[in-house]
Amino acid sequence: MLYGNALRDEIASAGTTPLIGVYDMYSASLAAKHYDALFVSGFGFAASYYGLPDIGFIAWPDMVAFAERLRGAFPRHHLLVDIDDGYVDTELACHVVRRLERSGISGVVLEDQQRPRRCGHADGKQVLPLEDYLAKLDRVLASRTDLLVVARTDATDDEDIMIRAKALAATDADVVLVDGVRDVGAIRRIREAVGTKPLLFNQIAGGKSPRLSLTELAALGVDVAVYSTPCLFAAHRAVEDAMTRLKAADGLLPATGATGGAGVGEATALLMDNLRRHSTR
Structure with missing residues (x-):
């Protein structure tokens, strides 16, 4: 099965395609009952696997192993995996992409942050020079055959966001993501900047971006919506409440x-x- 092409077809269909962030096999088992597309976010994986914030602790073999377990359990679901900055090195980024494609993963997200990295909705993000990121992205794109690739920028300056969004749309990446978009007006400007290239919007509870329904996103021309942490944050509250009740x-x-x-x-x-x-x- 060509998992990348299957996800491309889904994204090309009418409306906004939702991908639900999962953080372990149990949360994935629950989410998979309700949605056909799952997302592995760096935030959720760093929190669940290491108990640490999403600031660069993830080791690529751990992420690949988790993605492979997900594919084994959910052979018909779309699976999009966040690979951060490709784990710094371009050769390593290409290796991870080839491993994930052989494992049947549908797609990856590759960002332009430089170390020390941050969650896309945190302050203090720094980005690589655009030329450096485009060179890495081009190598990653050349290393895949079917895998869908989301090109992500974490730029925060309005002018830089537009420059990078247009540059990413001009590559062979399948989808463009500007993370941490602060308002609906910015979504409209980014949609215009990327032209016909599919656009992804990342939603995270308490993040910098506005809360928008799938209907609202479709009206804005957004093709894909990633919900990074709904399972993780729901578990946080539910476990906290359960422990409080058990003690009481x-x-x-x-x-x-x-x-x-x-x-x-x-x-x-x-x-x-x-x-x-x-x-x-």
Whole structure:
């Protein structure tokens, strides 16, 4: 199966294609019941795998191994993986792209940040000289055959954003992402700057970008919407609440079932579905 082409076709269809950020196999199992496209964000992976912020700690073998496990469990879902800056080195970026493509990953996001890197919605981001990033991007594009590539800029200056958005749209990258867009007006300007190239918008709760529905994004000409951390942040609140209630109840577990929390039966059924998909791939 050509996973990259399948995602291209999905993006080319009417409306805005949503990709849901997952941070481990369990969150992916739940998200996959509701959506056909999943996203592995650097923020979620750094938080879940290392317990650290998204500032450059991710080791590429860890990310590749997780992506490979996801593909094994979800053989028919679109899978987009954030590979940050390609782990600094251009040769390494190309190697990771080839590994992910052989593993059946649909696409990757490659950013123009320089180290020390930051979450796309954090302050203090620094970007590579445009020529340096374009050279890396061109090498990555030449190393893939089917894999979809999202070219991402983390520029924060309005003039620089427009210059970079136009430059990225002129490459053979499949999609353009300007991360940390602050308002609807900027989305409109970026949409005009990239011409006919598909445009991706990244939404993260509490981030710098406005909260917009898929209908609103489609009206703005956005082709893809990535929801980076809905599972992670939902788990954060749910686990915190569960621990507070357990302590208040003197260690008495809550009831399970329709009016209570999940239990071993529901969790096992979810995981058995994964096992069946592994067995029939």
